[in-house]
């Protein structure tokens with residue numbers, strides 16, 4: 001039987017902003033059923049074990065999820081469907097990301113670099129796998145994006161830069177993967193019109209997370225004046241769970257950290273439908289290219 005609790009499925013909730021988002025939801029009166037994917041299940045469970053919350057109100061389960069392994073993503077999706085059962089899947093938060101460059105060959109024989117797979121391809125594949133459930137649930141999909149998408153001036157360079165072993169640096173790869181993920185958010189918005197709500201959101205500049213681990217650059221002091229706390233960044237992401245004041249223009253799906261919907265002029269590069277299609281392969285294409293069988 002369906003419960004009153006709202007189900008939240010999330011990636012990247014083991015630390016940083018994603019962890020804080022779940023912490024902030026855990027103090028709400030609304031009951032939640034959290035299904036979180038994390039690569040280190042024991043550490044993530046231990047971290048949430050230290051968070052005080054009403055266990056009679058909320059439930060929280062952590063399932064193994066290594067996003068660089070698409071076979072594991074498929075297994076995670078099956079476990080999510082088993083765990084949700086008859087309940088709706090109300091929110092899907094696609095938040096995990098890494099910031100490493102593309103010096104290494106792609107994982108598991110993929111032609112793509114690990115950051116591309118973690119930040120974009122795995123999330124896109126997960127939405128494919130959960131599609132029927134998302135549609136049946138009228139879900140809200142929250143793509144955690146970044147102002148870094150503005151750094152991509154020429155998308156034709158992405159084909160080469162995002163390949164494993166391309167040698168592209170962390171900034172180029174990070175911006176490129178967040179750009180392809182935003183293209184993909186638009187693509188899913190088009191596919192799921194009238195069935196699901198799709199929102200992309202930027203948390204703002206939040207230096208105190210683990211994201212800078214892979215970055216080979218330091219943030220210039222003039223940018224640091226806009227820096228926000230982890231709690232504020234998580235608050236910005238949470239706004240994407242609840243905002244209903246969508247602009248009339250259906251392409252304006254990007255919520256900024258200061259609460260405005262970014263205009264077409266800023267996200268123009270991501271509005272190219274040809275590019276959205278190109279960077280949003282079908283489930284079958286992904287499985288063929290990445291050698292996923294069964």
Ligand SMILES: NC(=O)c1ccc[n+]([C@@H]2O[C@H](COP(=O)([O-])OP(=O)(O)OC[C@H]3O[C@@H](n4cnc5c(N)ncnc54)[C@H](OP(=O)(O)O)[C@@H]3O)[C@@H](O)[C@H]2O)c1
Nearest residue numbers: 012014015016017066067095096097146205206209210211
């Ligand atoms: N911080 C900022 O200034 C900023 C600005 C704009 C946008 N964002 C976006 O905000 C989101 C969260 O970033 P953050 O700053 O909170 O970074 P973070 O502290 O590094 O957190 C990243 C999360 O992604 C998970 N993750 C990384 N690689 C993974 C993999 N291969 N498989 C499964 N999970 C993986 C991490 O898990 P582990 O705990 O195992 O490492 C962690 O939970 C990202 O989408 C990022 O692009 C951040």
